[in-house]
Amino acid sequence: MSDKEQGLLPLAAEQAAILAKCRNAFCHAVIEKFNCMAILHNIKESEALSNTSGVFCAEKRYFTRLSSGVEISVWKDDLTQHKVEAVVNAANEKLQHGGGLAQALSMAGGPQIQRWSDDIIKRYGYVKTGEAVLTPAGNLPFKYIIHAVGPKVPQNPTQKEIGDATPLLYNAITSILQTVLRENITSVAIPALSSGLFNFPRDRCADIIVKAIKTFHDHGGFQGRNLEIHLVNNDEPSVQEMERATRAIFDPPSTSRLYSGAVKDxxxxxxxxxxxxxxxxxxxxxxxxxxxxxxxxxxxxxxxxxxxxxxxxxxxxxxxxxxxxxxxxxxxxxxxxxxxxxxxxxxxxxxxxxxxxxxxxxxxxxxxxxxxxxxxxxxxxxxxxxxxxxxxxxxxxxxxxxxxxxxxxxxxxxxxxxxxxxxxxxxxxxxxxxxxxxxxxxxxxxxxxxxxxxxKGQATSPEVQHRQNYNVATKETTTNEMPSVMFQSATKCNESLREAKGWACNMLQLSGKSTINNNHVIYLGQKEHEFLLTLQAVFDVRIEEFFRSGNGGITITGSPSGVSCAAIEVESMLCKAQNDFARAEERDILYSVVRWSCKEEPWIQTPEISGILEKAFLAGEENHVFKNHKVSLKYELIVDNTGKTSSVKRKCLLDPFQSLNNSFYARNPVTKNYFLEIEGRKASTAFRLSIIKVEKLENIVLKQLFDKNRQRIKCQPKRLYQCVSAQYVDLICRVGFQKEFAPPAEQRHGNGIYFSTSVEGALKLWRNLEHEQYVYIIQAQVLTGNSAIGSPDFILPPSLKGDPLERYDSLSDMGETYVIFSVQQALPEYLVICAKSSSV
Structure with a gap:
């Protein structure tokens, strides 16, 4: 079976109708859970819900309809999820989407966004400043991305530098609008192009973008088309400037501009x-x-x-x-x-x-x-x-x-x-x-x-043939009209494809009840609970949360189609909750080993900002821009919006470390070592498994924290195993073992992080993962230290020798199960992916 056939899921009419109502949530859940893209074919989008997860709602700030019928609106929203047919990306001439909005769109859209962009550069060379090119949008919830190259100016540019760049920004907006008309696009979202990493003043940027649209309209450029132009940004200052500019230009006081001193506007x-x-x-x-x-x-x-x-x-x-x-x-x-x-x-x-x-x-x-x-x-x-x-x-x-x-x-x-x-x-x-x-x-x-x-008769053609643009194929459709989903793995991993396809089949299996197991229900807030109430009303279902024996989740009951729709939306919401949790953990562990600081700007020293800067530094970025500041990571300087420059310091608290493949963690395939082969044979005998892949897991931050705890506990680490769901593998590599990621079927020995001394024991401990297409086993070094006998009531190890300030390092069943309570006591080393006999 080819990769394409493996990733293709034909849909019945009822299943297509479900995805029409919740396609954004479906695509979001697939990429978050399985690092795959879901491309929906021959499925018309419904307006049942207006947001992927319901947590963030788009906010419309301004609206006007021009005399030509073109609608202009200003929005505060996440551009990667905004509901339009095409979104504009703030690109560079090389179409390398490595920072800012470009990176966000590329990551959300999947690796084919960069692949299509590279193909444009290969065929036509660099995209000139002021021009725009078109690609499909991958698994993003719209059809196209228009990559527009705006002008770049120095920090704190002079009026002359802004003046020289102004026509190029006008040209970029014109190129966007010409692309929209040429491709018969009916709605487009445009951000504050050039105002971020390219340093163009935000207020001037807003004025130019809005004036360019008005001039295009006044000169008849829209040709009577029905078109929606959304000016979309997610930061409040840019939204305010866009709102100000649109109101000033489209709703001005009654004035007239003179042409040669005598003619009105x-x-x-x-x-x-x-x-x-x-x-x-x-x-x-x-x-x-x-x-x-x-x-x-x-x-x-x-x-x-x-x-x-x-x-x-x-x-x-x-x-x-x-x-x-x-x-x-x-x-x-x-x-x-x-x-x-x-x-x-x-x-x-x-x-x-x-x-x-x-x-x-x-x-x-x-x-x-x-x-x-x-x-x-x-x-x-x-x-x-x-x-x-x-x-x-x-x-x-x-x-x-x-x-x-x-x-x-x-x-x-x-x-x-x-x-x-x-x-x-x-x-x-x-x-x-x-x-x-x-x-x-x-x-x-x-x-x-x-x-x-x-x-007319002398001309080559009375009809205009537009010159060739740098477009690549804008549709990837199936050869028939049958609705379907095509899954594409971002890492060319067939296991991910099969997991995503199996999950989709389960979600679209019409049933009056669905149970979603995910311990991150404990982190849901008011907005998420309001969203659950909305789902109940929209899909006429009953939604109940549960948390028992260390396992949490959500149960949905109702009509089969309503249950499927609500379940997909809930999965997307929970994926966001677990990702927010992981990002917070990521910031904390980074803050534990490295600090960014600035005497004049103390807000730099918070875990959140320090973590953001460290991730940008390891990714090789030279600069990182906040709302009113730009940090030069290369020269360790910060410049505010008044031009004031201050020194920034990066300090490693433990041992110095550098980037690991533009990050602090990595997964690399390795050959199966002898020990894993022996453990695999044991598991194969008892559970009919076959090892198909082994990956080496590396995390330089977790390694430093683990080594520091090893000095404190003063013991040799044990080689232990944990069985996990597919959606948590990459998260464990990022932020280590968390009790929310892999609770066993029963928490008999305490509310902590469970491990087993063998693969066979891990498969018995996590028997609630039988529905997984593959078995994912992580081998780790674990610092168990002084271990006490566990109990379901323990939320921490008991005190040692009656001293409340000194506790046991772990709990156990005095056999093959160990429980720890600190992520810093375990270091993931290998991921072993096993196929069940029915999956081989």
Missing amino acids: SSQSMTSSTSQSLQFENIILYLKRGAIEDEMVDVLVNTIAPDCKLHQGVISRAILKKAGDEIQNEIYKKKSNTSFYSSKVLYKTKGYNLYCKSVFHTVCAHRSDSKSKEILFNVVLESLKKAAEDYESISFPAIGTGNLDFKKWEVAKIMMDAVAEFAKQNKRKKLDVYFVVFPKDNDMMKAFENEMKKR
């Missing part, structure tokens, strides 16, 4: 600004209404007088006003430098505060000049040639209709002739060309429209 006249298009060879020509200074393209074309003074002429004044005086200064500084001229009629400057990369300033002749038409033709042609060398889009105003006194029909014909000629000469590179007509100039618009109609 173009948005007031843009209700019919939908662009028309025509294709010549590989050149796409768009005709649209708008203000040239608001264009979001690579190049703008401007007409200036021979003396290069930008305050002359309507278009030049508008460009000067928006770009700032620096654009005029650049022209003056370079006017006498012949290298500044790229041709006899074309000057090139930066875009400054415009939304473009460059501006081409052209000099034309008055219509009374005998060569004026030829000059105008050459101006357009030379601009196109120059743009094609380094850029992908260019916008022209209607050149010559002002002081140069050209007839509007003449301008339309000459400019379109130049585009047609360029298309014939240029066979190498594709270029998007925009003719931008001032909104109220209906005569000019009509002249261009008439000229375009005449050329």
